[in-house]
Amino acid sequence: QQQVKQSPQSLIVQKGGISIINCAYENTAFDYFPWYQQFPGKGPALLIAIRPDVSEKKEGRFTISFNKSAKQFSLHIMDSQPGDSATYFCAQHKQGAQKLVFGQGTRLTINP
Amino acid sequence: DGGITQSPKYLFRKEGQNVTLSCEQNLNHDAMYWYRQDPGQGLRLIYYSQIVNDFQKGDIAEGYSVSREKKESFPLTVTSAQKNPTAFYLCASSVTGSLNIQYFGAGTRLSVL
Numbered sequence: 001q002q003q004v005k006q007s008p009q010s011l012i013v014q015k016g017g018i019s020i021i022n023c024a025y026e027n028t029a030f031d032y033f034p035w036y037q038q039f040p041g042k043g044p045a046l047l048i049a050i051r052p053d054v055s056e057k058k059e060g061r062f063t064i065s066f067n068k069s070a071k072q073f074s075l076h077i078m079d080s081q082p083g084d085s086a087t088y089f090c091a092q093h094k095q096g097a098q099k100l101v102f103g104q105g106t107r108l109t110i111n112p
Numbered sequence: 113d114g115g116i117t118q119s120p121k122y123l124f125r126k127e128g129q130n131v132t133l134s135c136e137q138n139l140n141h142d143a144m145y146w147y148r149q150d151p152g153q154g155l156r157l158i159y160y161s162q163i164v165n166d167f168q169k170g171d172i173a174e175g176y177s178v179s180r181e182k183k184e185s186f187p188l189t190v191t192s193a194q195k196n197p198t199a200f201y202l203c204a205s206s207v208t209g210s211l212n213i214q215y216f217g218a219g220t221r222l223s224v225l
Binding site: 006009031032034036041043045046089093099100104105 | 116118143145152153154155156157160162170202204206208211212213214215216217218219
């Protein structure tokens with residue numbers, strides 16, 4: 001089974017700080033790396049995604065950085081806000097497959 | 113509103129009982145998925161279906177069964193063979209194609225009485 005190793009498991013950041021969540025993957029036959037955000041009691045929702053031919057993608061305060069040689073990709077949340085407190089999942093899509101492989105999740109808490 | 117509806121929100125199972133979780137989507141998506149979520153273990157794929165009347169086992173299919181008789185519906189049955197069914201169950205759907213952007217329902221929390 002392909003795996004995505006996500007770290008840290010939990011993260012506490014002060015309001016206004018930068019939150020950084022990392023994911024490492026094992027196989028290079030992946031063509032799409034999405035991040036999902038999940039609030040308690042709700043289903044995950046797509047936050048931002050990147051293809052491996054791009055090193056960085058920014059949408060508002062959220063940025064994905066992709067390092068193909070290190071097989072790693074990271075989510076950066078700038079100016080973190082209490083409303084960002086949620087669980088974040090990275091995922092990877094294998095070319096030709098019709099499913100995603102998810103990381104274990106990171107529970108992010110932003111202290112006011 | 114387009115979306116994915118899961119019901120019920122909460123469900124309780126007695127020992128030896130089969131229970132069925134409902135998932136309906138009106139997004140006209142061909143593919144549908146069932147995940148199990150446990151604390152600290154992320155989302156684990158139970159079953160998925162790319163087309164009506166066809167489905168494939170995911171990583172943890174034992175003790176579960178599904179059907180896909182209609183494009184809009186993908187019910188999951190948690191059988192008595194599943195000895196540890198307490199979890200949060202999530203249904204998702206996507207279009208088929210080069211990417212796999214999945215849209216999720218609000219989930220069903222299953223507990224054992």
